[in-house]
Amino acid sequence: MNALLHNPIADMYGPDFLLFYCSVIAIAFVVCWQLIQDPTKNQPLPLIPAEPDPHEIAYLRSQETGIADVALFDLIVRGYLQVNEQSISQVPNHPDVSQLEPIEREVFDRLSSSSTAKTSLWLATQSIQSYSNAYEEKLQNEQLLYASQWQERNIKVGLIAAMIIFSLGGYKLLIALGKGRYNVGFLIAIGGLSIIFLLWFVSRHTHLSYRGKVYLQQLQATFSRLQQKVKYDIPSVFDYNLLVALFGVEALAGTSYDSYYKAFFPSIFLRTASKLESSYGSSSSMCSSGCRLSDSSSSDSSRSSSSNSGTNSSCSSSSGCSSSCSSSSDSGSSCSSSSCSSSSCGGGGCGGCGGG
């Protein structure tokens, strides 16, 4: 008993103990941080598949909602569903449903009546649960998702560290109170806050493992050009699906499926539109960041370089963007340096590369 009441820690002068206590907390944090490292951190990334599966990528990015997004949008692109302002409904004379994949058929059948975009997405998400399990399992096997057992281990580590901090602080608190010292607010605050922070620290994680995050970033970087392709080129249904899988519905802003984007983000659209109207009047021939005043429904208009074609397209033909050369038949005499940078000219002008 005497040893419990009189030992180096119990007899330690208050400020010295606080310093010691802070050191213990810091060490606990460092050890915790090391022990809860994602085990996939040093693993090589999987190769990008020769035929990427948009549903799988969509699950990687945003789980069931991602798959539902892709399935919904795919049905719209292929003429099974239609968007009317904020609602999504079946097209009366839609193509033959036998051409649909099971996952798409489920979504299509679920959307038998017209509903808002958000509700449609919720219904689609409900209908693809059984399919998403298969994707989850596959991605889990590839260690691209954060495993539940890693989380359990992290919580254990956190609780042990919290127990150490709590025990040491609690012990000193009891000793102090026993000695009639009540200036213990700082000790309680440090102990309490550090435990709260520690438990938050060990329990926070996304659905992706480190490997999954980096792999998704690699996929997004690899296919980033799809964002330009759907605006200025002739994309396929697959291109669209992959775009939505990788970047979400937001990537459709300014494309010929802008109306679909607006159905999901009406508030953003209306807010930006009113801002633009108040600033510039109703004609919008400027480059902005992803909203349009004119509603383009034809793919032709979205591919044109005129000013009504959306957010970025008016830049495309005038500002000498990096892709400007791709539409110029002149081999670069009018190119900016960007075009040359990707050519094999020896750092010189375009066109006159002399034979590279």
Add this chain to the structure above:
Amino acid sequence: MLSHLPTLGVGLGFREPFKSDLFLNRQQVDFLEIVAEHYLDASWQKQQELELLAAHFPIIPHAINLSLGSAEGLDTDYLRKLAALIKQLNPPWWSEHICFTKAGGVDIGHLSPLPYTQEAVEVLCRNIAEVRRWIDVPLILENITYMVKLPGAEMTEAQFLAEVVERSDCGLLLDITNLHTNAVNYAYDVHEFLQQLPSDRIVQLHFVGGHWHDGVLIDSHSQSTPVEVWQLMEEVVARVPVKGIILERDENLPPFAELTKELQKARDISRSYGRWG
């Protein structure tokens, strides 16, 4: 030594604008050629890009600014960076141009032709020997186009190319578009030219289309491959077991399907002569 190089097939000169399409059509591209200069002082993003490409394709570095024809010698700083890049990629071979791009410490920014003289051969061989002290990966040399014929030639261009690759023990990267362009602009017989080249040293081909400007054919890498170049490819592939063929499109990029169509055509030509499966 060159006969032991691996056969790579038909590939593309990598350009960032078609990266997405490239990965969506991987089966149709056997290997990639990268412009070495894009990765010498690479940003983190470019380094990531290079690693991504190297993980998915065999890569051949294609240098532009080494200036093998510079009488003053090579830029060792540049050479060190290039050596590091080639070491990182460990390719079966790498390539440069038979030209000079630097003179008197000034970067011309242009692939400039050399006079077809013994002195120029000596300069090239001396510089290539220096390169070999840094890089032990086989080097293949490319013929260039030129807007001017330098006076004082002691031999033909074909003889000059042959002498350089023989004496320096390098392979030849035969750019058949450059060959066609020069033949058109200077009215020489391309078949006779081919006869003078050491066919056993031709390792790789480049092909693409250029455009006409004021009656001159410009090697702008901006058009689809003309019929004359396809015929040249047939002629070369019939004679030579080339290890790789690269489509080198830089500008006025068409839909990727057009590029893969050209790759398939080159592949069909190669297969028709039993060059690879």
